[in-house]
Amino acid sequence: MTSRPQLLQDVRIIDLSTVIAAPFASTLCSDLGADVIKIELPNGSDALRGLAPTTPDHALYWKTVNRGKKGITLDVRNPKGKEIFLKILKDTDVLVENFRTGTLDRWGLDLKTLLKANPNLLVLRLTGFGQTGPYAERPGFARIFEAMSGLTNLIGTSESGPQHPNLPIGDLVAGLFGAFSIASSIASLRRDPSQGGFEIDLSATEALFRLLDPLAVEYEFLGINRKHEGNRASYTAPSNMYQTKDGKWVTLVASSDAIFKRLCNAINKSEWIDDPRFTNNPQRCKNVIELDNGIAGWFQNNTYQQVEITLNESDIPYTKVYDIEDVLKDPQVKARQGIIRLNDAELGSIPAPCAVPRIPEILDIPIKTGPKTGEDNQSFYTALGFSEEEINRLKNEKVI
Template identity: 55%
Template structure:
């Protein structure tokens, strides 16, 4: 076992639900010591989101893996004092309350930095700390819709579609982890570096992925829309249904791959056909090309198609369910699903640590903490005795 690259970094995660906590979790995966701070009533909405089994929040356990958990009501005077007294022991604070909320609690940026001048404060909100929408509430589907992402999904001419997963939260969480690593690297390279406020907008995080949209609109006057499973920028690239009902995603956009696909399909002349000889030409003639490819797939069973496409080096995959992932030999050989130690179930399955670092094998994190699970341990580290903790508990502070 080797320590992760973020070993020694201490993060206080007081964020709720998914996006910002996910960023802290990615850091925990790579060695950071992350303390999860919740309200004493355990009211974080993620504890109630499916999957929940017999009242046990399974998603919470996986999404907050590798963290120790405490409770503290920073809205109470005593809770705020304890919170500020803890900050000098942390490098990073992660929060995602609506803009201005921390200020109303007496925890404005100046107060935080008086407590710890080197503190990196990550503020992940729907729309950022400034601008006319700064105080709006936001959820993943709102970020996805406003960023332009949802406009690219769905059938051509039909209603836009959301995925059955909060993609916007996941993307924002990755940018959160990147922001933490970025600022930790800055401080490690400069002993005099002061703390900063990172203003991370979840909407901007998702929009940042959509590089070509502004330039193609300005320079070409184009507004990109949903095209079903096709792509308006490359061809062929689509989902094809086999005779026995399997769905395959196939991408053959480079000329070399397209030529190999044509050979496998018994159409060696297509790459020389002016309609299909270049990617722009294939995009212009997509309907005709895709119709012919769809017919070819529909006339064959999955096993026959695999036997033709794999030797030809065609990038393709059937559409996996989680059951397929669990059985796939490549996933299994790389141990892409790991077992997290868990006090309720022994172990629980979860995705592996990403990315991998060659030669480094890190400890498997345990599942996320129960409400206030590590109160005695962590508050003890800050000199709060068991009797004091009992008094704070009776006052509703922890």
């Protein structure tokens, strides 16, 4: 079998962004073969280097979020740094940045200047609220995007109130949209190179809201303002989390009529099958409390092992709620090598999720962790045409 080239082979991305959302976008592209050069300030002050998880000596989150990238330093605010930056862009497909709206303009790197340096440059601007509107220049973080999109309002219970997940989901979703935007824009430009480069205006808040497809139409047509319901889904039933006799948490979904009938027989509730309260999903949603109480009672009277046997025999969609230890031990994850090892010069290797998606004909290539500050300065600037003496002078002047 012949191997295919990497999906984004020959795509060069300059990543000028910081922290998580936009860097994650370029990392997803790196996973698929793009050549990504990460630019930091000479002092290595990116806030991600101090974000947990860290050890006293190593920024572990940095190593995973920026995996697969080359690392250089350059202060683009410096006149000489700006000159070098524009030179770098001449041989670049995509520039990724996530500064507050107008920041690059103030540094003399407005879109007109960028496109003058490279007329075919794609510029991904990933901000909290986009390049226009009254909030355009506001700062933003993942929890801000999550809350303002309406996502946070769907998480939690009536007792807890709205809750955030213990992970910056807002950043990661925005990064996914960022990678999708890059790939789509490259496809568009390669289909019609005459259109030239352009700006990609990505709002992280809009990216989160894009996930909440039914909420607006549900509100307009039905007057429903969907809220947090704990683990119970308000749109399909039964779909909830239940605790077993031995304290394991299990999430179960039996929302189609066929699966619901199998569940009724499995948990000795066959009388529910013809009960008018439960004959279809809308009726089950209206009577979900009675339904959930009955299912919860069955779980409370059975150990997880008993639950597992019964639900498997009846072909019911369910799973124990995994922690990371469960994920690492799972036979499906192991069979597909869902956790890979990233090569690291300091730690030997570290575990991380595999690249997604998989194309069977594409050979896996080793991935290294995120670069140390300025790790590739010497080779990069030499290839750009600078002598060793010039590189040393730029270092001394804190341009790189």
